[in-house]
Amino acid sequence: xxxxxxxxxxxxxxxxxxxxxxxxxxxxxxxxxxxxxxxxxxxxxxxxxxxxxxxxxxxxxxxxxxxxxxxxxxxxxxxxxxxxxxxxxxxxxxxxxxxxxxxxxxxxxxxxxxxxxxxxxxxxxxxxxxxxxxxxxxxxxxxxxxxxxxxxxxxxxxxxxxxxxxxxxxxxxxxxxxxxxxxxxxxxxxxxxxxxxxxxxxxxxxxxxxxxxxxxxxxxxxxxxxxxxxxxxxxxxxxxxxxxxxxxxxxxxxxxxxxxxxxxxxxxxxxxxxx
Amino acid sequence: xxxxxxxxxxxxxxxxxxxxxxxxxxxxxxxxxxxxxxxxxxxxxxxxxxxxxxxxxxxxxxxxxxxxxxxxxxxxxxxxxxxxxxxxxxxxxxxxxxxxxxxxxxxxxxxxxxxxxxxxxxxxxxxxxxxxxxxxxxxxxxxxxxxxxxxxxxxxxxxxxxxxxxxxxxxxxxxxxxxxxxxxxxxxxxxxxxxxxxxxxxxxxxxxxxxxxxxxxxxxxxxxxxxxxxxxxxxxxxxxxxxxxxxxxxxxxxxxxxxxxxxxxxxxxxxxxxxxxxxxxxxxxxxxxxxxxxxxxxxxxxxxxxxxxxxxxxxxxxxxxxxxxxxxxxxxxxxxxxxxxxxxxxxxxxxxxxxxxxxxxxxxxxxxxxxxxxxxxxxxxxxx
Ligand SMILES: Nc1ncnc2c1ncn2[C@@H]1O[C@H](COP(=O)(O)OP(=O)(O)OP(=O)(O)O)[C@@H](O)[C@H]1O
Ligand SMILES: [Mg+2]
Numbered sequence: 001x002x003x004x005x006x007x008x009x010x011x012x013x014x015x016x017x018x019x020x021x022x023x024x025x026x027x028x029x030x031x032x033x034x035x036x037x038x039x040x041x042x043x044x045x046x047x048x049x050x051x052x053x054x055x056x057x058x059x060x061x062x063x064x065x066x067x068x069x070x071x072x073x074x075x076x077x078x079x080x081x082x083x084x085x086x087x088x089x090x091x092x093x094x095x096x097x098x099x100x101x102x103x104x105x106x107x108x109x110x111x112x113x114x115x116x117x118x119x120x121x122x123x124x125x126x127x128x129x130x131x132x133x134x135x136x137x138x139x140x141x142x143x144x145x146x147x148x149x150x151x152x153x154x155x156x157x158x159x160x161x162x163x164x165x166x167x168x169x170x171x172x173x174x175x176x177x178x179x180x181x182x183x184x185x186x187x188x189x190x191x192x193x194x195x196x197x198x199x200x201x202x203x204x205x206x207x208x209x210x211x212x213x214x215x216x217x218x219x220x221x222x223x224x225x226x227x228x229x230x231x232x233x234x235x236x237x238x239x240x241x242x243x244x245x246x247x248x249x250x251x252x253x254x255x256x257x258x259x260x261x262x263x264x265x266x267x268x269x270x271x272x273x274x275x
Numbered sequence: 276x277x278x279x280x281x282x283x284x285x286x287x288x289x290x291x292x293x294x295x296x297x298x299x300x301x302x303x304x305x306x307x308x309x310x311x312x313x314x315x316x317x318x319x320x321x322x323x324x325x326x327x328x329x330x331x332x333x334x335x336x337x338x339x340x341x342x343x344x345x346x347x348x349x350x351x352x353x354x355x356x357x358x359x360x361x362x363x364x365x366x367x368x369x370x371x372x373x374x375x376x377x378x379x380x381x382x383x384x385x386x387x388x389x390x391x392x393x394x395x396x397x398x399x400x401x402x403x404x405x406x407x408x409x410x411x412x413x414x415x416x417x418x419x420x421x422x423x424x425x426x427x428x429x430x431x432x433x434x435x436x437x438x439x440x441x442x443x444x445x446x447x448x449x450x451x452x453x454x455x456x457x458x459x460x461x462x463x464x465x466x467x468x469x470x471x472x473x474x475x476x477x478x479x480x481x482x483x484x485x486x487x488x489x490x491x492x493x494x495x496x497x498x499x500x501x502x503x504x505x506x507x508x509x510x511x512x513x514x515x516x517x518x519x520x521x522x523x524x525x526x527x528x529x530x531x532x533x534x535x536x537x538x539x540x541x542x543x544x545x546x547x548x549x550x551x552x553x554x555x556x557x558x559x560x561x562x563x564x565x566x567x568x569x570x571x572x573x574x575x576x577x578x579x580x581x582x583x584x585x586x587x588x589x590x591x592x593x594x595x596x597x598x599x600x601x602x603x604x605x606x607x608x609x610x611x612x613x614x615x616x617x618x619x620x621x622x623x624x625x626x627x628x629x630x631x632x633x634x635x636x637x638x639x640x641x642x643x644x645x646x647x648x649x650x651x652x653x654x655x656x657x658x659x
Contacts, residue, residue: 073553092559099557105550109572109650118568119558150650 019085020174020206021047021070026079027231028065038231039065043079045225045234049173052200052207054217055225056263058271062232063210064102067176070208071099083174095123097174098167102182102210104159106151112138112162113147119170137165140195157184161192168199175207182212190248193220201244214267215251218259226263228270236266281337283388284347288330290381291323297374300367311365313374322357325350326381333388341407344392348414351385354378355421362428369431379425386418438620446620447627453609454628461606462632464521465593469528474585477533478578481540482566491541502534510596519600527596532585539581543574576651579644586636590629 028040039062047053055063068074069081072088083091091097098119106115116137117130125133138144141161151159160183167175181189197220200207211217217224218240226236240259242250250256299319300310313320329350338344358378362368367375393414396407420440426432427439434442447454484490510527517523547570555565597607606625613621 068553071557073556092557095559097557099554101550101554103550105548105554107551107569107572109575109648122555122558122560122564122568152650152652 017048017050019046020049020051020083021045021208022080022082023070024080026066026069026076026081028062028069028074029077040069040076041231041233043232043234045237047206047208047223049206050204051223052197052221053209053223053225054221055208055210055227056212056214056217057227057267058229059212060232061227061229061270063227064178065232066227067099067178067208067210071097071176095119095170096172097176098170098172100164100167100175100177100180102178104151104156104163106159106162106166108151111148111150112143112154115151115162116166116169119166123170125170133169133171134165137169138162140168140199141165141192157188160184164192171203173205175205175209177207178210179212180209181216189216194248196220197244197246214260214263217263218256219246219248219251224259224263226266226270235270236262238262238266279337281334281388283384283391284330284333284338286330287347287381287384287388288327288334290377290384291326291330294374294377294381295320295323295327297377298372299361299374300372301370303370309372310370311361311367316357316361316365319357319361319378322354323378323381326354326378326385330381330385338388338392341393341396344389347385348389348393351382351389354382354385358382358425359421362425368428371425371429375429379422379429383422386414390414390418435617435619438623442620443623443627447624450621450624454624456604457606457609457625458628458632460521460602460604461524461593461597462590462636465524465596465605466528466589466636468521469525469593470532470585470589472525473529473532473589474536474582476529477536477581478540480533481537481544484537485541485544486562495538495541498534498537501530504530506531506592506595507599510599513596514600519602524593524596524601524605528589528592531588531592535584535588536578536581539577540574543577544570546570546577547573575648576644576653579640579648582640583637583644586640587633590633590636594629 023043023045026040026043026045027038030037030039043066055066057063065074069076070083070088072092081088084094084096086094106112107118110118113131113134116134120130120133134147135144138147141164143158143161143165146154146158146162151162154162160180164177164180167177181192184192193216196207199205207220209217209220211220222240224236224238224240225234226238227233228235238259240255242255295313298309299313302308303310313323329347333343333347336343338347358375361375362371390411393407394411396404398404398407423437424439424441427437480494484494506527509530510523513523513526513530517526551569551573552565555569560568593605594607594610597605598611601608606629610622610625613619613625
């Protein structure tokens with residue numbers, strides 16, 4: 001495999017594929033009692049079909065807020081955003097995306113299986129089909145055998161995996177994942193990273209993925225978005241072109257290390273801004 | 276000396292020893308003699324001696340196991356039996372002396388220690404644990420009844436002031452048909468129907484109030500006012516509106532139970548977290564879907580809270596409301612008329628019935644709550 005220069009700036013790339021998320025000059029200001037909080041300012045970003053985009057940046061830089069704007073859970077105060085060519089509201093109504101929250105958010109009165117089938121139930125999918133899909137999704141996150149358990153009987157990491165299974169169960173083309181693996185140990189994390197990559201390679205889903213881990217971001221992504229706080233903004237977008245069927249081995253390659261270095265430099269620049 | 280003495284058993288031993296020495300009873304006004312001597316009553320003498328021995332032994336050994344706890348409880352039960360028989364078979368009732376009360380003190384120390392040991396019992400065997408959990412309140416209740424009995428009999432308290440529980444029990448057993456018809460009238464007809472109507476309508480109104488903001492502003496203060504209405508003012512009016520029979524009592528109960536249910540349900544409907552609501556939003560879940568799948572389940576602990584509060588309110592409401600006119604049956608009616616006739620034991624039998632019915636009602640609601648909201652942190656046990 002020839003891995004030549006894989007680092008490019010997005011601005012130089014011609015837009016060829018269909019844009020799933022198109023963000024122009026987006027800004028979001030929270031009006032709080034202590035004055036305005038500029039959570040996002042002047043954000044420009046295009047996520048194309050089949051992209052795996054990682055968002056990385058210090059705590060409070062607006063990663064979650066950006067994902068929530070895409071998901072129509074938060075309204076931008078300025079700029080334009082479209083999802084699959086329509087407004088985020090319409091996209092939400094069309095159930096265009098699956099969202100994995102930073103916390104598991106499982107309903108405590110439902111078993112793991114019934115938590116995973118919750119979206120399918122709302123989408124009025126037949127019972128047999130629901131059970132079948134829940135089985136598949138739980139298998140993907142290696143929680144088969146825990147169908148009848150209740151969330152409080154599972155560890156925090158298992159709960160988070162169940163919430164991932166829930167987001168996968170209805171097979172949306174766009175996955176929005178907010179630090180899904182934050183609560184997991186390295187080994188399980190590596191494993192789930194591989195699973196997620198396989199799923200992505202197989203299904204051509206588009207993924208927007210928030211993480212605090214540089215190796216995770218570089219390993220998974222086709223595009224790494226580095227953000228910086230106060231005001232929350234994008235300071236660098238790094239494209240990689242590792243093949244879709246990459247393995248964990250690429251972490252040892254010079255290309256990988258080079259990209260990781262550039263991400264780290266970007267993060268440093270963002271940090272030194274504040275003090 | 277390195278060992279720690281068991282203070283309760285020490286008290287029990289010393290009190291029982293003194294009980295053997297001090298006079299058992301006071302002096303009969305007619306004969307000028309003591310009513311009874313320990314020496315004449317072998318059963319009591321044995322019980323007291325047993326208390327001295329067991330007290331001394333366990334002072335030294337300590338009550339460390341459940342078996343030891345049961346042993347001292349057994350000694351105490353035998354003692355209680357002898358104490359009651361001394362009161363009634365040997366004429367000590369009304370004439371109890373220092374010796375008798377010292378003996379009761381000794382028994383008290385034993386029972387306290389015994390219950391304490393069983394209350395601290397922990398076992399992974401669910402059956403045994405369950406048994407221990409049942410024994411503690413039962414033993415405690417029986418002990419309270421015993422103290423009530425011996426205090427009232429021993430001091431010769433007039434029955435109009437407070438009859439002993441044995442007398443109330445006797446009256447209860449001999450009047451089951453009256454009690455049954457009163458129960459049917461007050462509980463089955465008035466309480467249950469009023470409770471279902473009051474809680475049910477408040478639940479539905481709560482959902483409407485939650486949906487329509489102006490109702491929340493307008494109706495909640497109004498409900499507050501209604502709940503502040505004094506029941507003794509409302510009851511006669513309800514009797515005028517709905518007649519003497521159970522319907523007017525049910526109406527009083529509806530008024531009493533409506534507001535607690537309304538407030539709790541409205542609060543509960545806001546209990547679902549923001550994150551969970553966002554989750555439902557990502558599935559484009561509609562109002563009713565979110566209501567049934569998220570908000571109502573999350574509200575259940577609040578709803579059950581109101582159901583429990585209302586279960587006691589409803590019974591009180593029905594009984595009090597019957598003071599203001601009823602057909603010649605019903606628990607409140609019976610209490611008001613039997614008080615007039617100085618049949619205090621019948622009044623107490625009705626009170627006992629109300630206590631039993633109220634406890635059973637509350638217990639049933641609490642049981643359903645456990646089953647329905649077993650996911651709630653206050654109930655769940657981590658078990659893999
Ligand atoms: N609802 C809100 N009201 C007011 N301020 C908010 C709100 N939500 C987020 N913020 C603020 O917006 C900024 C960005 O928050 P956000 O949650 O997007 O950060 P993040 O990058 O996801 O951080 P983390 O890595 O810790 O999850 C923070 O300063 C936060 O305090
Ligand atoms: Mg966040």
